[in-house]
Amino acid sequence: MTNPEESSWTGDVESKLLPIYQHRHKLIEAVKENQFLVVTGETGSGKTTQLPQYLYKAGLCRDGKIGLTQPRRVAAITVAQRVSQEMGVSLGHQVGYQVRFDDCTTKDTLVKYMTDGCMLREILTDRSLRQYSVVILDEVHERSLNTDILLGLLKKTPSRGCHGRTLPLKVVVMSATLETDKLSVFLGDCPVFAIPGRTYPVKELFCNLIGPKEKEGSAYVKAVVKMALDVHTNEAAGDILVFLTDQQKQIFQPAPAGVRKCVVATNIAATSLTINGVRYIVDSGFVKQLNHNSRVGLDILDVVPISKSEAQQRAGRAGRTSPGKCFRIYNKEFWEKCMPEYTVPEIQRTSLTSVILTLKCLGVHDVIRFPYLDHPEERFILDALKKLYQFDAIDRKGNVTTLGRLMVEFPLPPGLTRALLKSAALGCEEVMLPVAAMLSVENIFIRPGCHFSNRTVITVITTILITVHTFLYFVHKGLPEKQKEAEIMHRELAARAGGSNDFLMLLCIFEKCRASENPSAWSKDHWIHWRALKSAFSVETQLKEILFRLKQRKDFPQETFKGSKSELLRQCLCQGYFTNVARRSFGKAFCTMDGHGSTVHIHPSSSLFGQEAQLDWIIFHDVLVTSRVYVRTVCPIRYDWVEGLLPKLHEIDVYDLSNVAREEVTDEEMARWEKKRVAQKQMETNEDASKKLEKR
Ligand code: CDP
Ligand code: MG
Secondary structure, three states: OOOHHHHHOOOOOHHHHOHHHHHHHHHHHHHHHOOEEEEEEOOOOOHHHHHHHHHHHOOOOOOOEEEEEEOOHHHHHHHHHHHHHHHOOOOOOOEEEEEOOEEEOOOOOOEEEEEHHHHHHHHHHOOOOOOEEEEEEOOHHHOOHHHHHHHHHHOOOOEEEEOOEEEEOEEEEEEOOOOHHHHHHHOOOOOEEEEOOOOOOEEEEEEEEEOHHHHOOOHHHHHHHHHHHHHHHHOOOOEEEEEOOOOOOOOOOOOOOOOOOEEEEOOHHHHOOOOOOEEEEEEOOEEEEEEEEOOOOEEEEEEEEOOHHHHHHHHHHHHOOOOEEEEEEEOHHHHHHHOOOOOOOHHHOOOOHHHHHHHHHOOOOOOOOOOOOOOOOHHHHHHHHHHHHHOOOEOOOOOEOHHHHHHOOOOOOHHHHHHHHHHHHOOOHHHHHHHHHHHHOOOOEOOOOOOOHHHHHHHHHHHHHHHOOOOOEOOOOOOHHHHHHHHHHHHHHHHHOOOOOHHHHHHHHHHHHHHOOOHHHHHHHOOEOHHHHHHHHHHHHHHHHHHHHHHOOOOOOOOOOOOOHHHHHHHHHHHHHHHHEEEEEEOOEEEEOOOOOOEEEEOOOOOOOOOHHHOOEEEEEEEEEOOOEEEEEEEEEOHHHHOOOHHHHHOOOHHHHHHHOOOOOOHHHHHHHHHHHHHHHHHHHHHHHHHHHHHO
């Protein structure tokens, strides 16, 4: 039987030149014949854009959709756009995408690009993914947390009933040319389909601008800019791709004739996206990475040296269309001493709280012996269980509670979800919803020319480059002299919200803008990013929908409260942020109450900065580590609001958790542990007392 689409659609000319095209028949066969398949090939060979189209054409959509996961939002969206263009259909119909808070699919969608996080949420509603015939996990070598969890879950793919038949779900795992054997072994020795590459040699040069001493700090930014300038003045025609750590989106347009394009990119360009025409790479050797900081007990975005394998990926980007050169700003010593062999998978370096809750809700009780491709340290799993216990999402036996089942429905961090659910129980979600939405979108405040020291350097260099008749393509509109104007406006906005609560300030901005006649003009006048605020509006609507659905449940909690709006908001926030409580210790310093006892300071961007002397107890949303540990998005609270919650932070023993994490626990065992714990506490108290006596 042929697919009706097959005859009418032939694919575009350009895609027939891609390396994958020659192998399409064998590839389709391999997918048809195997339940699991690993597909590997150089970046740009056509895996992401072509394979779903081939399978679609070959009729594999007859029994369900083809879903392709990406670790990054931008990649999921841009690839879906590209593929819909290639197929000549409008985006959102046959080809669509879904990322957190943005669903561009319809009931007709058969090829669906999505983030790995979205796929994980779909598994929550349908463990056997009945809607899909093929699931493709893409960019697996990136080892994102969600992709790793999906690998473990899909390893045991359930069969799905369809038209009275039982069909296995097909799982294709795609990766750049790294660790493919390991993947194949993990998936029960499944076959590996390697697409032969078509690459040109890349000369790799160490440029000695950075050594091990510059491991931390921002010296690399200047060095990168110098290098880009050198390449521009000394090298033959060809575009430059600069790997920095900034988060700006790439610009894809070809450069006008006679002009050299210079793209400044983050890690994303290493494998997820292909930019044609690049001959030179300038590699900073650094990347921004989310790491769990055990000192402060939170995930923190750090700038760290990249791994050697990542450096090789970056270099490879220069040899796509012709021979190229890769200029590494660091020296050989930096390579040897500072750069690890492989990038540590996200699962081994970030907080696991949300995924552990997801696994528990999926009925995976033993989260320690779950099939991880690389096992996270046990203490990370226990930390996550401890957090979930503190939030009342699981009980002492490790079972999910009613609250936990409600929490898992929200694509938000557990603390924020708990605060939102508390507000809904009190019937005042209209104050928390906008705050949760505002905290879920990118930074809303326009702060021209101030936050990135890199940006300032780049602006200066842009000017130089333009004078030598070159365009440097990146987004930078801010001018340092506008900084004051923005600051004054933001201070005024803070004052309008009472001047001492960053969360309330977010709520006020949300409400004021939405009520204004022309919201985009309002944003511009108040130095607020309209795009971010607009997505906050949409996020709020979606969170409201989830909440509305959950409120229909009989077990949805209900409580009553009377008080001012600010007080109500702060009390709800305490329910989710009691793990982020700090008390002023001396001067402008605060001490956290979560057992780490870290010293923190209020970040200058907070409306409470400078008011420290009047504060006692505060809660904060997140942490920024520079020379100091700063807390951001802060509000003052009263001790009695968290008094009942703080003991929970010290209540549970990691020993108990390591047991409940492994197996179902009986009541008798539970009682035995409790006895043991009390006895141990008693012993410690006795020891303390005897030490005191000795001192005397
Ligand atoms: O997945 P893989 O790296 O193997 O290749 P791909 O992403 O499917 O890219 C195949 C081709 O499509 C490349 O030549 C890209 O330049 C092009 N492409 C594009 O122009 N725009 C996109 N958003 C994605 C791909
Ligand atoms: Mg790809």
